[in-house]
Structures are given as structure tokens and as C-alpha cells.
Amino acid sequence: MKFTLSWLKDHLDTEASLDDVVEALTMIGLEVEGVADPGAALKGFRVAKVLTAEKHPNADKLRLLSVDAGLGEPVQVVCGAPNARAGLVGVFAAPGTVIPASGEALSVGTIRGVESRGMMCSERELLLSEEHDGIIELPEDAPVGVSFADWRGGSDPVIEIAITPNRPDCLGVRGIARDLAARGLGRLKPDPVEMIAGTYPNPIPVELRFTAETASACPVFAARVVKGVRNGPSPQWMQDRLKAVGLRPISALVDITNYVSYDRGRPLHVYDATKITGTLHARLGREGERFSALDGKTYAVDPEACVIADDAGVLGLGGIMGGEGSGSTEATTDVLIESAYFDPNRTARTGRRLGINSDARYRFERGVDPAFVLAGLELATRMVIDLCGGEPSEAVMAGQPPVSVRTVDFPLAEVKRLSGLDLPETEVTATLEALGFQVSGFGDTRSVTVPSWRPDVEGKADVVEEVVRIVGLDQVRATPLPRLQSVSQKVLTRVQIRTRRAKRTLAALGLTEAVTWSFVKKTEAEIFGGGAPALALANPISADMSDMRPSLIPGLVAAVRRNVARGFDDVALFEVGQVFAGTRPEDQFTAATAVRRGTAGAAGAGRHWAGSAGAVSVFDAKADALALLDQMGFDVAKAQVVRGAPAWFHPGRSGTIQLGPQTVLGHFGELHPAVLDALDATGPLVAAELLLERIPLPKGKGSKAKPPLAASDLMPVVRDFAFVVEEAVEAAKIVKAAMGASKPLVTDVAVFDVYRGEHVGAGAKSVAIAVTLTPTEKTLTEDDIEAVSKAVVAAVTKATGATLRG
């Protein structure tokens, strides 16, 4: 909402400076977004007279001017304007002056070999209008040498404020003035609206054609005709104000409606009365109806839209936009002025559906003052008669304004309860009354009647806001919030703790945390098991961000790809964030995902004198997954690692971490080469992904104390074995068999070598394990050790068909 300072002063009797007004507006909730002083941009421009105008020696269309700008010596200016001629009085810009249209300072130029020491300006160059056919022509008696801004006079600052959706009353200058007056910035000038007595009956019948259910679409429609008007340009003062707030003056009749809209927040419409056929009426639209609107476009109306029609068809969309054919023109002699009330919600829906934004819609959808329907009509009539002449008919009104008197039972203590501010009751009541509320009754609870222009005020809290915002939020003292406990307690839930811990763990493993979009491309979602229609956005911002992610891997792979494109081949990224298996809250999981590419292993990437890093492998991903699991407080030994993972992994180089087939905690491995291709990425690239909610919680125990340490005093003994097994035999099977061979003597089994080659033959491999025996009661004798060794060999052989390598 824009207005000028002088416009404000039409309604507010004040001595306050512009700065005071701006400060007060912001502090009462009418946030000032900008103040433009059009005079400021015109400083430095002078009234100047063209003394001579010669043809430019090197150009047919240019002229060489000698200009008297009151600077003593005449100035030579090269000018291309067709109206540049001796004797013309115009506006001169000296070198160094900033030209408003370009925002740049003028410099001394040489045009076709002739020096030009300034410029004669057009209106467009000064942002006064779009006029650029020639330079400005001022009256011949304009005093040469004076500041153009001063000569033009009346520099009227334009203030732009942001109006929150709850304040339709401040979409008119008078509403803003009322707020400022309540704040103590001046006095709201009385401005009674004069009732105009018509001299003849309104010649055009007006009706509301709704059912009881749809009557709220347009509960009241008032109109009157003024005959014999002359519709020329509106007066300069009105044009200046409209231009200042960004409106284009059109004609007196149209300008009056725009003026009242900004002055009072009361949208109106004017029709050429001779173009209305039969009865003017408001109704809902009908399927198939179309109309040509004032914006030059044709719109299809529907049975949801409120339309204004005559017997020949739709003339306009109620509260949104009038029609091209029935509007007033320069030739209009008989005008019909409409002042109606349109349902905010229906207006908003229709406007949104048809994509029409207009000043009228903006106001109606926020709620105009229903009590000002008739007054708005009278005000506009007065202005039409004053500016265009003519003879008014009697006003007619179909329906009744939907004015409902709202009264709030307001305990005065409510101000303190909600705001903490202890105000004298006189200040509370005076503030409310200054805003137009009526306060009645006595005692602790008063009856507060809400003015018709404040649809936002419904209850006690709203009334408190009115008081506090006018009195000043800065009056409220900061009050310490009492502590609930002496020592702060744990506030995080298990998943929240895990989320934080997972991030720190992965960072400590050398990975860098990325935050990627929650939505990915549909094809990416599909590759990773997502892409269900229910998880696709109806209005994605782009096709690359269309579907909720089923996994963090695609987003991280895309991030890796971008880094590779920048020349960083060895990248280790992680993310801990939400993934979506469905739309319900319980379908949202927290994934912790690590992606490594190139040689970015945990030990470091790239070449190094002490040993270069190799390409990342499935085992880097496995190490990340298991480290994460361990840091989540889960005993890694209790997890099964089995071969194979979902289809986006390399089938031979991936694994699943699970408690059982039904309880999968996560996956790790190399990405499938075909998936890398589809993602336009290159490997080597491995990933590990765990779902934090799936990891079982450690068993809750009453005590934080750990069981006693059972460390044996006796030396452990390590014996090595090498088994030759078929290639398909998994190491885990050998380890498991060895571990179980002699409980509790065998305490650890480590695989320290895997060998393939001529010594073991094709299709076989040698797996070497170190078995640790920990005696608890007595030192082991050679015989004891021999017996355990035999048991180990027997167990492994039985489980895997292995033979002991000789």
C-alpha cells in the first residue's frame, strides 16, 4: 500500500515530521517498506532556455543548442529531440547530474565530433512519465536557472507500507490516519460523507439473484446513475497522487473509483449506463459464459464465480474486474456508479482460479468495511458531480450490508495476563476508542464493540493486541522465564541423540556432511525404490525436484558428481536426514548415509609418499556402516552381514546388515554400474545407508554400573590355521565354526590372509585365521592346545568342507 504524505494529511491533522510518521507506522505494525521522495531525484536539474538551435555539422537529425541554464556562459548541448528549438524553455542536466531513468551520472560527451556539455531532458528521463518523443517544454515564463524541483513544487514523499492480511482497513489512507491518530501522532480529521439527494429515480433496475445458500456472495449492491457528465482527464492533483502510488490516470470517472479505493479502501466500479441492457444484477456465473475484461483478456466464468450481469450477459466479475464493453469511456455521458460488497472467500477463490490480481480483489478478499457501501457511493457521486458535472439519480440498494455488530466481553486484566503490561484502565479504554472501538460498562470486564472496518478482531486476544500495539510493545519489560528444574535435564529423544551422534561419527570417519534436497528427480526416486505417485509433488519447482526421496544416496551421488565436475575426484560425503517410504508420519525414517568416491577412504585419499590410497571398495562402505552401528550403541557382533543388497547395489559387491531377514538395518556396497550410468556418475563409488529407527535400543537397565571386568591372569595363546575352501565359502562361516569349536576357550578368531593361486588350485582359496585361546583356570599345556586345535580343524571342516592347508 502506497500513499503520499500530503494525502495522509488530508485525514490526519499533524505537525509530525516524515521521520516521525515513518517510525510510528513501523511501531504500530504498519511496516514501512520504503519512502521515496520524488523531489530528491530532481535535485540538480535546472530550468533552462534554448538560445539558439543550429544543425549539427555531421548529423542531419541532431541539433547544436546553445543553452542558458543561468550558469553565466551559455552551454553547448547536442540534442536529438525533434522539438528542440530556439526559445524553448526546458529542463537542463549539467554533467555530473544523475539521470533518474538510467541511474547514472551524466558525463561530458562528444557526439559526432562535437562536444556536448549537458542534456535537455525528456519526461521519461526524469521518470515523470513515459513521454519520450521530445524534451520537456515548460511555460515560457518559467524562471531560467532555478531548480526544476523547486519550480515544479510540492515534492510529496511517497510512503510504502506492508499491510498484513488482517488489516484491510489500512488499505485506505483514512485507516492509516486513524491508527496514527490513536498512537498520538495527530488528530483524525472529521470527514463526514455528504448524502446526495437524487433528482430523479434511478433508471436502471438493480437486483441480487441468489439462493439463500449463495446469498453471501454479494449481500448488497448499491448504485446510482449520473446523467450528463463530461469524462475528460481528472485534475492534476488527482493524477499526481494516483501516479505517486503507481496508478495510471485514465479518465476522471475511472480515476475517481481508484482514488476512493486508495483513500477509503472502498473499491467501486463505473459503467457507461447506456451500455447496460435491462436489469443490472449480481448472480453466480453459468457454465459456458465468457466475458472480456478490462485487462483485455477473455475469461470463462463458472458457477462458483460471482458475476455482475445485465440481460444481455456477463459484464464483470464481482469484486475482481469489470468488463471491457460496459466500462466508461471518454464518450460516456451517463455513468452508473456501483458500490457493492463481495464475499472475501469467494472473491479470493475466483481470483486465484482465474489468475486475476487487481486492487479490487486485493481489498475485497481481505474484507472491506461493509458499513461503508452506501457512503462510498455518495462519496464517489460527490466527486463525479464536482469533476465531471451531471445530474445524479436517487441511489438504489439491493440487499443489505452484512454488518454484524461484534461485541467482546473484555476483562481489563486480560491485557496484563497476555502481555505482562500493567496499564491504567483509562489508557486501555482511550486507546480502543481512538481506534473506533466502543467501550461500555463498568467494573473489571467491559463490553468492547468492534468497528465495522475491523473484521480481524474477534476475541479478547485481538483486543489486547490493539491496546498493546498502540501503547507500544517497547513498554513491555523482559521477564525471566522461571526454571522448571534446578539442573537442566536431558531433553533429546533417542532418535535425536542418534541423529547427532551419527553425524559426528561419520564426520570423524573423514566424511563431510552435505545437506541435499528432500526431493529428487522421478527417475532417481524410481531407481532407489521410490517414485510412488503418492510421493510425487503436484507442483514441483522443477522436474529435477519432483519426488520425495526414498534414499539419501541419489542426492549424495548428485553432489559427488558436481564435485567431480569441479575437479575433485576423491570425495567422501554423508548426510543424516529424512527419507520417505510413504506419506504417513510413520513412513518417514531417518537415514544415515555415507558415500565415498575415488580413493577417499577413511585413512586419506590420493597419492602419498608413505603409501597411496587405493580405490574405495565395498569394505570401506562396510567399515562405515559397522562403525556407525557401533556408535549407535549396538553390539556389532549381534548383527548379521549377508551378501546382497537392493538392486541399486552391485550384486556381487554389496551386503545387507540385518538382525534377521525381517529386520534389515541397512546396506552397503558398490553402486551398480548401470545405476551409476543412469545417474550420470562415474566410480569407483561406494555407499552405506542405515535407518536409525531400525537399530534396536540397548536393553534398559536400572543401573548405569557395568558388570565387573573378567580379565584372566593367564596368558592367551594364539594359533594360526590355513584352510583351503571352495571359492563360494564365506569367511564368516569359517570364523563362526572356529569360534564355536571350543567354548569358552576360543575368544577371538581373526582372518589374516586370503590367498588364491596355483598353490591352492582353481576354484578354491586359502583362508588363514588366527585363533586366540584364553585360559581362565590354568595355563594350557601343549596337549590342551593340540586338543583345541583339532577341535577347530574338525569344526571348520565340518561346516565348510575345508581342508587344512599343509
Next chain:
Amino acid sequence: MSDLNSLETEILSAVDAAGDEAALEAVRVAALGKKGSVSDLLKTLGAMSPDERRTRGAAINETKDRVAAAILARRDVLKRAALEARIARETVDVTLPVRPGPLGEGRIHPISQVIDEITAIFADMGFAVAEGPDIETDFYNFTALNFPADHPAREMHDTFFFNPGEDGSRLLLRTHTSPVQIRTMESQRPPIRVVIPGRTYRCDSDATHTPMFHQVEGLVIDRTSHFGHLKWVLEEFLKAFFEVESVKTRFRPSFFPFTEPSMEVDVGCKRSGSEIRIGEGDDWLEILGCGMVHPNVIRNCGLDPDAYQGFAWGMGIDRIAMLKYGMPDLRAFFDADVRWLKHYGFRPLDLPSLYGGLTG
């Protein structure tokens, strides 16, 4: 006796000539070993007369002792020389670079770090952390928060929608973290003190907006908390978060459907070039929105707004991260450029706490 003297001279020169411990040991064995030259002389004593044995024995034993002492001394010298040689041999170029190790490589994203900082501050004030789903219903995102149907305030949210389900209802991506206010009030009795960090979404993308961003919301519901408490909580938070002695704040009336009265908060700052310093200067910077929880919202959660009251606030996590740590561009937060992440990110063990300082 000259034979003894010459033998001793010969052995002692052999001791001196021994170049390493092995050669010295050979000399020792040749002289003092079972069949050594000195030992052989001692064996001859048995055949001598007592007088001869006394003088001769004494002389041989003296020679033996001197030889033994010389060997011991020589061994010491050789040992030291060997150690010195080993140390010289083992010397390396310590200026060769080492790998930084995973703790030096890994980084925490500023958003995670700032969420941890926020959590540390509010945990001390007794606030728990609440979270909720990103995919929300119209009810939780709008209706329960007192957004009337068709109200322009809804349109201002640039909502991402999913396609309507069979019943015609449309799910959406939450446009703010406020739905979690409702979910919290539904699941928990007052007194309630929670902060709600999380991802939020709006269908908007330009230089300063991304379709996904992060907000933190705060909610207090009890029987007594008023605007003065809200002001205190926010001022204390801003001081602690920006790690400054004091902050100036300016509360301006505003409008949010779910609070009444509603305020926007500006924080005092100093602008110099592209840098903004909070806690100094005379400029204002809008930093958050807040207000007393609207009676309709309290009522929508099954509580009596005449008995219960409270306040809520919300601010952009990405935004306050930018203000504190100086990142110029929001879009870079989600680009995962490792150069940006290394530069603006935090080390794995940079754990913010109040006892150790948010930034150490």
C-alpha cells in the same frame, strides 16, 4: 717375565684393534676363554714351586685383570659407537608430510552445528526438542493453526502439494515447523516448553529463497507465561547464540494467523559492507516472528485458552547461521561443494555446549 709382558701387550693391542663387539669377543675368548692364552698360562702354575707360583701367579693374575678391564672398557666404547651409528642410520626427514587423518578431513554442516547450538541454549532453559513429519495434512499445517480456508495468508505460503487422494484431500510439504506445535500440544499436557528445528518447504526459488530451508520454532504453554517472558527468552537466546554481551531488540506488531498478538522482531546490528554485526550499531535487522499463541490454536488442541496461555516464535536456521558465520549465499548451503563445506563446516569434535562455549 718378558714373555708375559709381550703377551699382555699383544692382547691389549688386539683389544684396541677390535672394530666391533664380535671381534672383541673373539679377542676375549682367545685371551680369557677356557683355552685362551692367559688361561693357558694360569694352567702352568700347578707345576711350579710354591715360591715361583706366588710371584708368577700374581703377575699372571694382574695381566688377566688388566686384560679383562681393557676388554670391558673397549666394549663400552664399541657399544656407544654402535648406538650412534644406529641412530645415524635411523634418522629420517621429519618434514615429510603426514596425512591429516579422518578427524582432520571430516566436517559437520553449519546447519547441524547451528541446530546443536540452539539445542544447547534452549535445553538450559528447560526446552525439549520436538520434531514432526515433513509431509503434513492441511489440518496441521493450516487449519489447526487458525488459517481460515481461502484466506490470503494461506496463499502467501507458496505451498508444495501432493496430488489429491481418493477422498479429495491433499497432503502437502509443511511450509513451516508450526504443525509440530499442534502435534506437541495434542500429545503432551502443559507445561510445555519445546523447540522444533526442521526442514520446511515453499514453492519459491530465487537468489535469496530456496524451495527447502530450515526453521526453528519455539513453544511455551502453561498458565502464566506472557509477552514479557517471550521477550526475555528471545533476548537471552540472541545474546547466547551470537555470543555477545548484549543485544538490542525491537518488537513490531505484525500478523500471523496462529498468534495474537503477533510480532516481528528486529535485532540491533551494524552493517559494514557485506558484513553484519549483531549486538553493535544502530541499524535494525528483521530476524524472527513471534507472538502469544492464538486462543483458537489452544482451543484446537483441546485446551481452554482462558486457563492456558503461552507464546511461540519461529526463525530461519539457515538465516541465523548466515548472520553468525558470514556465508553470503543461501543456495550454497544445499550445493555440497566440498570447498564450501570445508571452509564453512565444523570439525567433528567441535561440540557446542554452554559450559565450553558454543564456538569453543
